[in-house]
């Protein structure tokens with residue numbers, strides 16, 4: 001077969017979608033098909049290698065359950081989640097930066113009073129008081145914003161991964177006060193490994209990559225008239241800040257906890273949300 005007959009296969013596959021009623025679907029798939037076919041041609045992929053790809057994707061699907069989302073993990077560790085995020089969220093212009101959502105959000109939690117602990121059992125970690133303010137881009141404090149938070153326990157696992165943890169441990173929702181503030185008590189987060197006992201873990205190992213994420217707390221902030229913000233705060237000094245397994249670190253999200261008089265730690269962070277109508281690049 002000649003290179004031109006390989007190209008004819010690609011063109012036939014693209015042409016087969018010409019009458020698709022959904023033009024966006026047709027356009028996106030045409031580009032994906034072109035790049036996929038190019039990659040296969042360029043690497044002279046063998047039948048055995050393609051079978052291995054299909055077996056990998058099959059295992060990835062089979063590993064998904066109500067508690068585990070291996071496809072999100074795949075998207076995260078390939079850097080695709082961060083690329084989609086970068087394309088779709090404004091940066092610059094004073095707006096807080098977003099990062100990867102991850103697979104461990106467990107739905108909306110009950111709203112707790114200001115200053116409450118998000119622990120449902122005692123843990124050995126260092127006590128941390130987290131305070132924040134939420135403002136819209138024009139600097140106005142955002143009253144009544146929903147601030148959802150979640151973090152891993154000191155054993156490196158989220159409650160949804162670890163049957164020994166009480167449900168809802170280290171996750172909660174808060175509502176901002178009239179001055180845009182919120183606060184809660186927690187423990188200093190630790191770095192942890194993304195789930196590496198499935199197909200994504202096998203691929204990480206085959207690629208000589210480590211599975212670790214630097215210590216962080218997740219935030220999802222929703223307020224009327226603003227774009228929702230999905231982000232983390234990372235802890236300064238963490239050894240994995242430069243090599244996050246899912247490429248989620250941005251320097252504006254790295255914070256250094258302050259030592260308080262009683263020896264506990266505190267973080268204060270100002271979040272700024274983009275306006276709801278804000279476009280893709282700010």
Ligand code: BEZ
Nearest residue numbers: 073076102103104194246
């Ligand atoms: C997380 O931070 O919870 C996370 C993000 C991406 C992949 C795995 C975990």
Ligand code: FE
Nearest residue numbers: 102152216218
């Ligand atoms: Fe996390």
